[in-house]
Amino acid sequence: MKETVTTAKHPWLVGICVVVVTAAYFVLLARSRHPDPGPNLLYDTAEFAQADNVESSFQETGRLTPTVEAPKALAAGPDGTVYVGGKDCVQVLDPSGAEVKRIAVNGSPTCMTLTPEGALLLGMKNRVAQLNVGDASVTEWPELDARAYITSIAVHGEDVYVGDAGNRVVLRFSRDGTLKGRIGETDPQRDIPGLLAPSPYLDVAVNPDGTLWVANPGRLGLESYRENGDLITSWYKPSMKLDGFSGCCNPAHIAFRDDGKLVTCEKGLVRVKIYDVTSGTYEELVAGSSLFPRAQSVRDLAVDARGRILVLDPKFNAVRVFEHKDDENDRTHQPA
Amino acid sequence: MDESKKIGRRDFVRGAAAFALAGGTWAAVGTKAEGTVWQLDPNKCTQCGRCATHCVLNPSAVKCMNQFNICGYCDLCFAYLHPGSRERNTGAENLLCPTAAIERKFIEDPYYEYKINEDNCIGCAKCVEACLVFGNGSFYLQVRQDVCINCNECSIAKACPSNAWSKVPASKPYMFITGETPPGQK
Numbered sequence: 001m002k003e004t005v006t007t008a009k010h011p012w013l014v015g016i017c018v019v020v021v022t023a024a025y026f027v028l029l030a031r032s033r034h035p036d037p038g039p040n041l042l043y044d045t046a047e048f049a050q051a052d053n054v055e056s057s058f059q060e061t062g063r064l065t066p067t068v069e070a071p072k073a074l075a076a077g078p079d080g081t082v083y084v085g086g087k088d089c090v091q092v093l094d095p096s097g098a099e100v101k102r103i104a105v106n107g108s109p110t111c112m113t114l115t116p117e118g119a120l121l122l123g124m125k126n127r128v129a130q131l132n133v134g135d136a137s138v139t140e141w142p143e144l145d146a147r148a149y150i151t152s153i154a155v156h157g158e159d160v161y162v163g164d165a166g167n168r169v170v171l172r173f174s175r176d177g178t179l180k181g182r183i184g185e186t187d188p189q190r191d192i193p194g195l196l197a198p199s200p201y202l203d204v205a206v207n208p209d210g211t212l213w214v215a216n217p218g219r220l221g222l223e224s225y226r227e228n229g230d231l232i233t234s235w236y237k238p239s240m241k242l243d244g245f246s247g248c249c250n251p252a253h254i255a256f257r258d259d260g261k262l263v264t265c266e267k268g269l270v271r272v273k274i275y276d277v278t279s280g281t282y283e284e285l286v287a288g289s290s291l292f293p294r295a296q297s298v299r300d301l302a303v304d305a306r307g308r309i310l311v312l313d314p315k316f317n318a319v320r321v322f323e324h325k326d327d328e329n330d331r332t333h334q335p336a
Numbered sequence: 337m338d339e340s341k342k343i344g345r346r347d348f349v350r351g352a353a354a355f356a357l358a359g360g361t362w363a364a365v366g367t368k369a370e371g372t373v374w375q376l377d378p379n380k381c382t383q384c385g386r387c388a389t390h391c392v393l394n395p396s397a398v399k400c401m402n403q404f405n406i407c408g409y410c411d412l413c414f415a416y417l418h419p420g421s422r423e424r425n426t427g428a429e430n431l432l433c434p435t436a437a438i439e440r441k442f443i444e445d446p447y448y449e450y451k452i453n454e455d456n457c458i459g460c461a462k463c464v465e466a467c468l469v470f471g472n473g474s475f476y477l478q479v480r481q482d483v484c485i486n487c488n489e490c491s492i493a494k495a496c497p498s499n500a501w502s503k504v505p506a507s508k509p510y511m512f513i514t515g516e517t518p519p520g521q522k
Contacts, residue, residue, distance in 0.1 A: 034491065037385030040434050041460040045469050048419065196446065198408025199472045218410065218446070238412060240419055247470035248410040268470045 045269070051242045052271050052288035057325050058309070060291065064097030064319040073109040074312040074319060075120065076304035082319060083120060083133075084312065085109030090120065090131065095304075097319075103136045105129065111152045111163075111300065115175070121160060123150035128162060128177065141177035149200055156206040159227065163214070165202035168195045170214055172227065183229045184214055192231050193219065201252040201267065201297075207277060208260050215264075217249035222262070222277070235280030242271070243282035253301035255309075263309055267297035272311060272322065286322050287311070372503035374490045378476035378513040380500035383461035383468070387477055390492045391459070397484035398459030398477050398492065400437070400452045403513055406474035409447040414470035415463035416440055416450055433463055454480065476513040481506075 068086030075083040080095035087108045092101040107124040114120060120131040126148035128141040144150070149166035159180070160173040170183040186194030195202060196218020203215045211232070213224045221236030237244035245251055251264035262277040263286065270292035274284040286309055292298070299312040309322040343351075376387070376398070387398035411424055416438050421430035426440060437456035441449045459477055467475040493501035504511075510518045 034386070034390040034495065037389045037460065041385045041388055041458075041462065043383065043432075043462040043465040043469075045465070198410045218408075220412070248408055248412055248414060248472070 048240050048246065048269055049289045051240060052269075052285055053290065054242065054285055054288070056285045056288065058284070058286040058322045059325050060287070060320055061308075061323045062097070062321040063316065064093055064310075064321065065317065066091050066093065066319065067099070068102075070108065071312060071314070071317065072299045073112045073122070074300035074302045074310060075112045075114050076302040076308075076310060077114055077118075078305045080304055080306060082302075082304070082310065083112060083114070084319065085112050085122060090122070092133065093319075095306075101133070103131065103133065105131060105138065110150060113153045113155055115155050121153050121155065123153045123162060125149060126166070128153065128160075128173070130177075139177075141173070144171075151197075151200055152203040152205075154204045154206050154212075156210055156212070161204045161206070161212055163202040163204045165197040165200045168197050168202070170195070170202075170204055170212075170225070172229075181227070181229055183212070183225050184216075184223070190230060192229075193234075195223075196249070198249045199267075201249060203252065203254045205254045205256050205262075207256045207262070208258060213254065213256075213262070213277060215251050215254050217252065220245040220247075220250055222251075222254070222280070224277075233278075237280060237282075242273070242285065246271075252297060255301050255303045257303050257307055258305075263301065263303055265298055265301045265311065270296060270298055272301070272309065287320075371506040373479070373481055373486050373506050373509050374484060374493060374501060375479050375504045375509060375511060376477060376492075376496070376500045377502065378478070378500075378511060379515070380498050381461070381464070381477055382498045382500075383465040383477075384497055385460050385462075386495045386497075387492050388458045388460040390495045392487060392491055393483065393485065395457070396459040396492075397479055399454045399457045399480045399483075400459065400461070400463055400475055401478050402450055402452060403474045403476065404449075406472050406514065407450065408472045408474070409443060409449060410471065411446040411448055413440070413448065413450060413467075415467040415475050419466075419470075432466060434458070434460060438463060473513065478510055481509045 064082060066084035068084055068089045068091045071084045071086040073085030082093040084091045088104060090103045090105055094100050109122040109124050111123040112120050120133055122129045122131055126144040130139040147166045148164045150162055151165045152163035154161045158175055162171045164171055169185050172181040172183060174180055184195040195216050198218050201217050205213050207213060211224050213222055216223050219236045220238040223234040224232040226232060240246050245266055247268040250266040252267040253265040255263045262275045265272045269289045271289055272286040275282055293315045296315050299314050302310045304310060311320045313320050388396050391397055417424060417430050418432045423430055435456045435458055437453045439451045439453055443449050461477055464475045464477055467473055508521050512518055
């Protein structure tokens with residue numbers, strides 16, 4: 001029987017094809033079968049952070065490092081003294097950050113303010129305590145209801161205003177702790193839209209002319225009230241741009257400078273800014289989000305007697321001090 | 337020596353067989369280690385998006401969850417609405433989620449509830465990051481154990497840049513972002 005022998009016409013071509021196919025197989029095998037997620041599956045916050053990438057006339061001039069555990073509350077005295085409240089303790093620091101005193105308290109203050117007489121009013125979840133810094137004596141006010149979550153406290157004259165984020169209300173007390181009124185609750189008859197606090201941030205501050213201003217974080221703006229709870233004015237600025245308040249609920253913290261300018265601090269994309277409070281006009285950036293870790297919230301904000309803006313930053317466990325560049329230069333060139 | 341106390345070959349084999357049977361049963365049932373399943377720690381997650389693309393299942397077994405006791409029920413929810421959205425409504429052009437997996441339900445003015453439609457969710461974590469940065473951080477990712485096929489070598493765990501993945505006891509298969517224990521899990 002005659003055998004049939006088949007031979008390739010171009011064996012070298014077949015060989016090359018086999019080598020190429022084999023190489024391609026191994027290259028594809030070596031590469032990941034899973035592509036990395038494309039832009040449609042990613043949330044890029046860089047473009048929002050770009051909004052505050054502008055030149056600021058403020059600069060960070062120092063950091064005070066409190067040694068209290070879990071610092072949450074901050075207050076500044078007229079002599080430059082800084083008070084930091086943490087777990088079961090209030091620490092008193094001099095303007096350079098050196099510890100002056102440490103006072104044990106029952107609980108963790110979430111906010112505090114200084115009375116004109118030099119006592120500290122501490123807000124601790126659902127109660128207020130008055131701490132005499134001199135002899136460390138404490139006077140407790142009656143407890144609020146279980147739902148209360150005190151986030152801010154401010155003193156003006158004979159009134160004490162307490163921001164309660166749990167009940168979404170500002171409570172007006174006398175200096176001895178007697179409740180005198182409730183401010184900010186929804187009341188269509190008085191054109192009060194109601195305070196919204198989706199997260200535990202509801203700050204109050206009294207400006208130098210004596211007007212109470214309340215941050216309404218859920219509406220991304222501010223409201224001012226009379227002592228009797230009447231709404232005077234309000235402005236809201238929800239925006240991802242620098243002149244507005246970003247996120248679901250901002251500003252998280254407010255404070256006033258001696259010249260009546262409002263200092264605000266936002267959470268999430270942390271930005272410290274200055275506004276004209278009556279018109280709601282954005283004026284200046286103090287510190288942008290690039291100076292703060294991503295998705296962090298600062299714990300408290302204060303302005304001291306020298307006009308320094310103090311930010312309690314839990315990430316660095318520090319009170320970060322921001323000053324106008326001109327102020328810093330003036331002080332640097334002053335004769336000793 | 338007492339002949340009656342002698343153990344015969346047959347008795348010895350029977351005894352050895354009984355011992356082997358009892359030992360085998362004990363080894364098979366009594367000392368069996370508890371099974372484990374894959375889960376990701378939401379506190380380590382960096383929302384890289386690979387949970388959506390690297391799972392062997394399509395769509396991924398990783399789904400978004402909303403922890404309601406943290407959620408602010410915001411009208412302006414950044415996990416739901418695209419940052420540039422012109423209106424706060426359910427219009428497709430306003431939604432952040434690429435698969436419209438978040439359902440918005442009116443509760444009372446001005447509060448809305450946000451639930452995840454897990455059939456639509458692909459686990460991309462866009463909403464998780466948005467809520468973390470601009471909200472309360474109530475959204476987080478978890479492996480749905482009723483969907484996951486529990487591969488021996490999880491391809492997402494292999495690709496995770498933050499080492500958020502680990503094997504956890506099958507009796508405690510879920511985590512809360514706060515570190516609390518989910519209901520029904522001791």
